[in-house]
Amino acid sequence: MGKKQKEQTGKQVTQEFIFQKKNYTFFFVGLAFIAIGFILMSGGGSDDPNVFNEDIYSFRRIRLAPTLVLIGLGIEIYAILLNPHKKKD
Template sequence: MAQKYTRPVVAPKPEEKKMQPVQFIFDNSNYKLLAISVAIVVLGFILMSGNTDIYSNTKIVIAPLVVLAGFGLAFYAILKKPGTKA
């Protein structure tokens, strides 16, 4: 049996669509925290650099803790929910 051809039904266009503002995943505060965390990681690597006294307390203990703190802050900046504006 032959099938009958029917045109697809097109929904009528609404007169006016309400435009909603685009909501980004990250807020301005997230980007600031992320930039600060990158600066902290860079500072930690600067503290680790150099070729004199490789067994100094700064290079072995303090610099790795600064780098880990920077990575922790970056992790927090990514997972932080942006503030809701009502």
């Protein structure tokens, strides 16, 4: 997993990455939630600026999409704070 490196004293030091596979898994799940939220938020405009389109106030754009983005941000924070080295009792 980590690189091994010799110090000047002759001891081997193991260097590991801060984030492990579990962190990156949660990171990509969070990114997927954010991307889906922004995709659902897009659209709803009108080709003619003189015509108002009521679709801009749909449940999908006002409630669902922002909720998915906020859930995705929460998952991102969890992925950053997750300690994969913590042992279960």
